[in-house]
Amino acid sequence: MDFLKRFFIYCILLFLIISAFILSIDPYDKYGINVFGFKHKAVMQSRDYKFQMLETSDIDYKGFILGSSAAHRFHTEDIKEILKVDVFNYSVQHTTTDDYKAQVNHLLERYNPKFIILNIDFTALDESFDTDNRLYNSSLKKYLFNQKTETHYFDSDYLSLRAIADSFNVIGVNLWGKVTHKYLENGNYINEINKTNRVNLKQSSYPHYKISKKRVSDLLGIKKRLTERNIDIYVLISPLSIEHLRKILDNPNLSKIHNQFKQELSSIFPNVWDFENLGISDYSTPQYFIDSTHPTRSLFKVISKKIFDHSSTNLGTRL
Amino acid sequence: MTEVEVLKIQEEIIRDLFDDDSIEVTLSTNADDVDDWDSLSHIQLISKIETHFKVRFALGELQSLKNVGDMTNLILKKLGS
Amino acid sequence: MLFNSYLFIFIFLPVTLIGYFFINSKINHTIGKKWLVISSLFFYSYWNISYLPLILSSILVNFYSSRWILAEQRQNRKKMIFLLGLGFNLFLLGYFKYRDFFLDNINFLFSSDINFARLALPLGISFFTLQQIAYLVDAFQGITEKKKMTDYSLFVVFFPQLIAGPIVHYQNVMGQFKNNENKKINLDNLKLGIYIFVLGLFKKVILADTFSGWATEGFDHTDTLHFFQAWGTSLSYTFQLYFDFSGYSDMAIGIGYMFNISLPKNFNSPLQARNIVDFWSRWHITLTQFITSYVFTPLVRSFKEINFRNSMIAMFIAMSISGLWHGAAWTFILYGAIHGLAIIVNHSMKKRKIKLPKTLAWFLAFNFINIGFTLFRATSLSDAWKVYQGMLGLTFFQLPKGIISNSFIKSSGMTLGQHMTNDDNLFLVMLILGFIIVLKQKNTMELMDKFKGSHKDAIITAFMFIFCIFGLTRVSEFIYFNF
Numbered sequence: 001m002d003f004l005k006r007f008f009i010y011c012i013l014l015f016l017i018i019s020a021f022i023l024s025i026d027p028y029d030k031y032g033i034n035v036f037g038f039k040h041k042a043v044m045q046s047r048d049y050k051f052q053m054l055e056t057s058d059i060d061y062k063g064f065i066l067g068s069s070a071a072h073r074f075h076t077e078d079i080k081e082i083l084k085v086d087v088f089n090y091s092v093q094h095t096t097t098d099d100y101k102a103q104v105n106h107l108l109e110r111y112n113p114k115f116i117i118l119n120i121d122f123t124a125l126d127e128s129f130d131t132d133n134r135l136y137n138s139s140l141k142k143y144l145f146n147q148k149t150e151t152h153y154f155d156s157d158y159l160s161l162r163a164i165a166d167s168f169n170v171i172g173v174n175l176w177g178k179v180t181h182k183y184l185e186n187g188n189y190i191n192e193i194n195k196t197n198r199v200n201l202k203q204s205s206y207p208h209y210k211i212s213k214k215r216v217s218d219l220l221g222i223k224k225r226l227t228e229r230n231i232d233i234y235v236l237i238s239p240l241s242i243e244h245l246r247k248i249l250d251n252p253n254l255s256k257i258h259n260q261f262k263q264e265l266s267s268i269f270p271n272v273w274d275f276e277n278l279g280i281s282d283y284s285t286p287q288y289f290i291d292s293t294h295p296t297r298s299l300f301k302v303i304s305k306k307i308f309d310h311s312s313t314n315l316g317t318r319l
Numbered sequence: 320m321t322e323v324e325v326l327k328i329q330e331e332i333i334r335d336l337f338d339d340d341s342i343e344v345t346l347s348t349n350a351d352d353v354d355d356w357d358s359l360s361h362i363q364l365i366s367k368i369e370t371h372f373k374v375r376f377a378l379g380e381l382q383s384l385k386n387v388g389d390m391t392n393l394i395l396k397k398l399g400s
Numbered sequence: 401m402l403f404n405s406y407l408f409i410f411i412f413l414p415v416t417l418i419g420y421f422f423i424n425s426k427i428n429h430t431i432g433k434k435w436l437v438i439s440s441l442f443f444y445s446y447w448n449i450s451y452l453p454l455i456l457s458s459i460l461v462n463f464y465s466s467r468w469i470l471a472e473q474r475q476n477r478k479k480m481i482f483l484l485g486l487g488f489n490l491f492l493l494g495y496f497k498y499r500d501f502f503l504d505n506i507n508f509l510f511s512s513d514i515n516f517a518r519l520a521l522p523l524g525i526s527f528f529t530l531q532q533i534a535y536l537v538d539a540f541q542g543i544t545e546k547k548k549m550t551d552y553s554l555f556v557v558f559f560p561q562l563i564a565g566p567i568v569h570y571q572n573v574m575g576q577f578k579n580n581e582n583k584k585i586n587l588d589n590l591k592l593g594i595y596i597f598v599l600g601l602f603k604k605v606i607l608a609d610t611f612s613g614w615a616t617e618g619f620d621h622t623d624t625l626h627f628f629q630a631w632g633t634s635l636s637y638t639f640q641l642y643f644d645f646s647g648y649s650d651m652a653i654g655i656g657y658m659f660n661i662s663l664p665k666n667f668n669s670p671l672q673a674r675n676i677v678d679f680w681s682r683w684h685i686t687l688t689q690f691i692t693s694y695v696f697t698p699l700v701r702s703f704k705e706i707n708f709r710n711s712m713i714a715m716f717i718a719m720s721i722s723g724l725w726h727g728a729a730w731t732f733i734l735y736g737a738i739h740g741l742a743i744i745v746n747h748s749m750k751k752r753k754i755k756l757p758k759t760l761a762w763f764l765a766f767n768f769i770n771i772g773f774t775l776f777r778a779t780s781l782s783d784a785w786k787v788y789q790g791m792l793g794l795t796f797f798q799l800p801k802g803i804i805s806n807s808f809i810k811s812s813g814m815t816l817g818q819h820m821t822n823d824d825n826l827f828l829v830m831l832i833l834g835f836i837i838v839l840k841q842k843n844t845m846e847l848m849d850k851f852k853g854s855h856k857d858a859i860i861t862a863f864m865f866i867f868c869i870f871g872l873t874r875v876s877e878f879i880y881f882n883f
Contacts, residue, residue, distance in 0.1 A: 202622065357677050382692075
């Protein structure tokens with residue numbers, strides 16, 4: 001009997017202590033609690049962080065970049081140099097059209113954009129590529145108007161091991177100050193270059209790719225909302241390294257789907273810039289790619305010049 | 320047949336199978352006590368016992384034979400019926 | 401329903417447990433058993449109700465077949481019913497599990513293009529089919545008697561072992577239900593049960609699920625692995641599989657104890673094995689026992705003489721079948737076959753009295769096991785080769801930042817540090833911890849023997865449990881659910 005009593009009591013005690021610990025630190029700043037007065041908090045993920053940046057910024061952004069982590073290094077200064085307006089990089093990890101919908105709704109409510117840049121990955125229309133859970137737990141959730149969100153077994157972000165670890169991280173960083181911000185001004189990513197001599201090939205087999213009608217209609221909906229407000233849309237297909245592209249094209253099934261993907265896009269948007277073609281072979285070096293799906297700032301600079309400045313490179317064609 | 324007789328015969332069979340006359344076999348002897356007693360020698364032992372005593376073990380009985388004592392009991396039961 | 405979920409731990413388990421003992425004391429044990437059967441069926445259907453008719457028909461067919469066999473006097477009739485019953489079980493298993501594999505191979509061999517909708521594998525079918533086949537054989541060989549439907553159903557569906565074992569023999573488990581002592585709640589068993597359950601939960605939620613991050617990254621999300629990545633990937637999977645499956649078995653055994661039922665142990669420090677024969681007496685023990693008794697033995701007896709050569713052939717076939725049982729893919733069959741070969745080599749060495757120094761023996765065995773598991777996990781032979789290539793150093797060497805290269809670190813966009821599960825330093829720590837636990841630490845069964853319910857035990861168990869509670873929000877599945 002003693003063991004059982006003690007076990008239950010210790011369980012309850014430990015649970016209360018750990019919960020109190022996490023809540024008093026409030027590592028993701030969800031409740032505005034700061035018992036110890038820490039200067040730096042751990043914000044959980046890019047969707048919340050960039051959301052907050054936009055909510056609290058004084059800058060009147062006129063242009064926004066939407067995309068996945070592939071668009072992280074699309075630097076806003078390079079666009080500003082050409083177009084002379086303030087741009088914000090709203091790319092977040094592992095996006096699907098659900099993220100873009102929510103983000104567009106958010107932007108239309110808070111800002112007066114002149115143009116949106118959509119960096120579309122090959123996975124964007126893949127039904128088997130799931131929407132990231134984190135969207136449903138972020139501040140963007142409320143911008144998914146009337147959409148049935150899948151129920152995931154998430155009670156709260158704070159009931160997790162990560163929350164415990166992050167609480168310790170918060171203490172550690174604030175006491176011994178080792179803050180490394182990943183997202184800098186205007187949503188740009190930290191300056192990261194590929195120091196190796198190769199472009200690592202990421203997963204390129206897409207085994208269950210199925211073109212999703214829902215995602216196509218999501219994009220149509222986005223286009224409609226933007227054109228209603230006279231906002232220009234620049235759509236580009238995110239570049240893949242030549243090795244990665246070849247892997248896709250060498251697979252007859254996948255190659256067919258890849259073509260379909262492009263066709264769908266060009267039927268939705270009148271003007272699509274295709275950077276996912278063989279013209280990428282000159283640019284598939286560590287200077288232009290972090291890995292086979294993540295271009296560097298340098299490559300996006302070339303792309304910006306092509307789209308906004310009509311420079312003549314053989315990279316990219318209009319679909 | 321008595322338990323002691325059955326035990327004695329099993330001892331002979333075991334000694335013969337593992338080629339070691341020094342093995343002492345009691346009711347509690349099991350695979351851990353004899354080097355090289357694994358599933359292979361186990362099935363050989365079962366087979367020899369079946370041949371000698373003219374009994375047949377059902378597949379489902381094999382698992383419950385944890386030691387010589389279990390085998391002795393089962394042999395006696397089958398001989399008795 | 402998963403053991404590692406809030407619903408199971410805080411609702412299903414307490415309700416079923418309290419219900420069982422309450423009904424036993426206030427009404428009667430037969431109703432109590434029926435309560436368990438219904439709860440177990442609910443547990444099963446929770447995953448997907450469309451599986452329910454399947455398991456019910458399986459139970460009905462097997463139940464009545466065995467009754468008929470026991471009643472039938474004429475040997476040839478008996479045999480016929482037995483074969484029909486056996487055929488039914490194998491057909492069910494074959495259809496749901498292997499049809500797609502079979503059709504894929506036909507398509508491949510004959511370049512045909514038979515189109516078919518993929519069948520979903522009904523939960524636990526490999527396990528409850530196997531258990532019932534054993535019972536059918538026992539009935540045919542006359543070592544069991546006529547049973548009541550409630551008892552038989554409980555034997556098949558008792559929820560702790562329904563989905564992924566341990567595979568039990570009728571008498572082992574139902575004999576315990578019969579015992580009067582076991583009909584009332586027993587606090588010592590309850591304590592022990594909680595302790596073992598928490599150990600299993602910890603292995604699953606904290607250890608297996610952490611390793612699975614790296615294993616999945618390497619197997620599924622990276623096309624080329626360099627040396628350190630390849631070794632990291634394969635070792636991660638070996639640890640993931642061990643902690644996942646043995647954790648599940650521990651949880652099953654723990655829950656069993658709460659009901660005063662002692663389920664058979666399924667693992668005994670398998671990664672300490674010094675040879676492959678030894679390994680199989682320590683890994684998924686109840687399956688090894690089943691294969692040995694019901695597959696290997698009849699195979700070997702079918703030869704005229706039981707000599708070394710014939711037993712080795714039978715062993716090889718039995719192991720390949722065991723491989724195939726795990727899944728409908730060539731990788732699984734190959735996995736079984738290479739283990740069959742290893743066992744043959746092992747026995748041959750024993751025969752010639754060749755002995756290896758302990759550490760060398762362990763080293764060879766461990767590496768072989770690790771390599772086997774990579775094959776087990778790979779989705780195809782080329783997938784396995786991807787990892788082997790890296791392990792052999794045939795891809796490239798990249799001195800990783802820390803120990804594991806950047807491709808294992810997902811950038812999380814956090815301003816501070818990295819999360820726990822994607823840190824390369826964490827990987828090294830977990831790897832070392834993994835080795836210490838499997839090689840030095842007492843396994844669950846040994847800990848169980850030493851359990852006293854002391855104050856220290858209560859604190860440690862509570863700590864592990866609460867830690868797991870925080871870890872449950874990581875959505876995961878058990879690997880063996882795919883069987």
